[in-house]
Amino acid sequence: MPQAKPLRIASINTNGVRAAYRKGMGDWLQTRDVDILAIQEVRASTEDLEGLLGPDWNILHDAATAKGRAGVALASRAGASIHRVAFGAEEFDSAGRWLEADYEVDGQLITVVSTYVHSGETDTPKQIEKYKFLDAMIARLPELTEHSPLALVLGDLNVGHRTLDIKNWRGNKKHAGFLPEEREYFDRILGAEGDERYNAGAGLGWVDVGRKWAGEVEGPYTWWSQRGQAFDTNTGWRLDYHLASPELAASVLNYAVDRAAAYDQRWSDHSPVVVDYDLSGAKS
Template identity: 30%
Template sequence: MRVITLNVQGIQQAAERGLFDWMVQQDADLYCLQDLRAKAYQLDDAIYHPAGYQAHFFDAPEDNYSGVAIYCKHQPKAIMSGLGFELCDFHGRYIQADYDKISIGSILLPSGENDLQKQAVKNEFMEHMHAFFKKTLRKRRQFIFCGTWNIAREPRDVSNWYVNQKNSGFLPEERAFFRDVFDEMGFVDTFRQVNQADRQFTWWPSYNRAFELNEGARLDYQIATADFGKKVRAAKIIKEPRFSNHAALMIEYDHDL
């Protein structure tokens, strides 16, 4: 099973850059997209529905804001949107495809953007996610949560880590959240199952020559429950072609849908 997650920062602009032709070429079983910045009714055109895939969208009431999608090659048993709390459900931040033994979700966490009010929203979202992860552990199925978490896990996952300790995305409370998720609850950072190298980034600032110099952060993850994390066979950050400031993250699992 091949799963690709990508923050498109506007699905309409990404489509103009060839996103859907690229998706067909990659031949993944599922694509989890984030930050669509479009309503579902704006995505009726055939360009947004590549042959061989079912498209499922969850948008936000606000225009040009947030939104997530899952493109499925195989018919899911169910599609679920939202996680039961306002900061997620009223902002188009989560959609999930359910199969026999596995659920795959596309998630977009808020960005603190070095703004105290926005960071407070992000912190509250993380509190809800912490509780949700605990509930997930009691369920009799496996999960993969794909998307933009807007958190660099460790110093090797961000440029200039010492300076960035004061910036949103690498704050102590954000790293503590990930420590609980991975170290205490036992969820798996699937990329790190097969790649332990430094400076493996999925996002770069839009200014200067950040991408060329590889000055960025690893903000995009596929987080799996413990048993499914053992099924990782390969992982790759696909830096080009570029559809946004984020790179696509591809993980291959030893599993058939």
């Protein structure tokens, strides 16, 4: 993938890509000059994706076992050299939730993962499945950086790591998405809140690009409930991440959450997260 300019990578949970396109996703994509697009909750066929995105995109798609559920995809302006979907123990069904691809950009190998972590539900089998997935993710992350120093895991991770990531964090301490057990997984990846090496070498050494770029501020949120006035009052959650290897994180030039201007202009309950990476000086 020749790249004279920074590499623009975007992630979006579409909440159903066909519905998102009916509401305006295509217009957004035409204006954003994205090189690699990670999609979660595709909930459509590969043929649907190809028809919506058009012939200029090379598409990889891993559908969920249950039709019309989950589904992750990677679309790029040039094809991947290889992709992988195997994830976790053999008896664990991760279909539609983890898709890896290797891309060559400016002579550099970058590995990109589109992932959709289970939403979970406290004290139910759904939460057990979420923990199984997070266990597999923790095991896979060191393998990714061993495979390629330029590695990126992006998507809807369905966990607010810190109190800054959820507007109403006090009211959600016992709810899936902000449970202490879930947040501890992110402590293991990035370091814990208050650790002086948090997001700078603690844990497995990965970097939360959004927090690194925004600093110690509330949000910026990426998901808002469809109920009530959550969007209008900005009562949101930051659930959509770019988790980068240290080498890749050092190349970030810009980070943006493309929040709609108004509730009726939304085409998903999530907003896209768009990051520019300059690989010209990165080491792989």
